[in-house]
Amino acid sequence: MRVAHRGGAALAPENTLAAFETGLNYDPDALELDIHLSNDGVLMVMHDPLLSRTTGEAKEISDYDAATLATFNAAKTHKDARLFGFQPIPTLEQVLGYVQTREQSVLLQIEIKLKQDGSRYDQLEEKLIALLRKYDRIDSSVIISFDFPSLQRIHELEPSLQRGALISKKYMTEIGSKGPKAVAENIASLNVDYVGINYNYLSQTLYDEFRAKGLGVGAWTVNEKEAILRMAKLGVDFITSDYPDRLQQLLVD
Template structure:
């Protein structure tokens, strides 16, 4: 079955993650959605960044929650990736919404909303007032915050990120506020997906990086694949033959890690 392609932090294999450059590259490649992360700045603005600290992806230092937007906007968020992206800035969520409106869907992950008072309410208010020409979805690992988001913005599809198995009881109870589940690919099985579909969930797998994993996820029947690069579906019989070898390589790397 066909699946929706979801660009993990934008086309982050080809441009600095969570920047307008990465999102524009994802649109150019034809992704169905971009996936991005948000955190709250010191002055309570929704900033598009994965880490709590700016050190890994900028030339600055400090926690997002301790920096104002004015301070954040001075940081270079592109040079670490490539000199070609020197001067790329950390975007605000409202900037991304305006830039990609009508071009691709957006999946917004709330990072640690339970530790950032007001994040869920601010996001819900922003999305309730924004009238996009594309589909927007919101996800988080934190169940209570997703439940709260659904109550505040019931028209925006909400979903849970999962890194552990769910039983039938939880599948049934979470359906009250979640319409999709983003699941670590190692947890996925055909039986789980069949059970989830009975409750009406869409299932997205994260984060796919190996060529054979795209084919594996397609065979399982996921509805969306979150990946760093453009979607790749092997159709060569030669590739089918070498897939077990590649999986073995990964297995031994895991043992030696």
């Protein structure tokens, strides 16, 4: 599957409605996005817990309510900020509503994020599942996270919802040092559907170990032509890229 990372972060300001609109124009199989929680309990779509990188604002998402966050320009620091104009930080509900209007068959990969201090947002998983049910998205979403307890909580609340465990650099330094088999066994013990890994770590041996455990495999963030083709040849289920246009050009028959 071709996955537009943060909507297509190389083509438009990441995780904005402009990015999802642009990404969908290249007919990806899935959109990937990230969620945090405002201080009044609204699911917000943004990658970082800190606002500074994309909006230029101080503090964290969790320091503000949704109404205030909507006044911040998520395209402010983008190289083409003038072209895209003001792009508010969208709520997850706004993104779900927009995708629904496009009437395209597209999977959603929703990444659960943590606060800057590494703590979890209270009730985030419950709010996420409620929204997915509201928009009839349980069967067409995959919840992904580097935080494995969040994935376990999702399973407790909605066992039918597909989940993917993301492997961090720290994880590969620790568990990964024990070898491919140990990594595959550890991820399989989480009872998830997929594993997502930086493509630079995905060797043929590790890929084979994942498959032997019955795991789906996704690679991120794959932007260069040679790497895209290499991951496709390897046979991964998901290729996540900032360039949905390249994925369409290289992988659509």
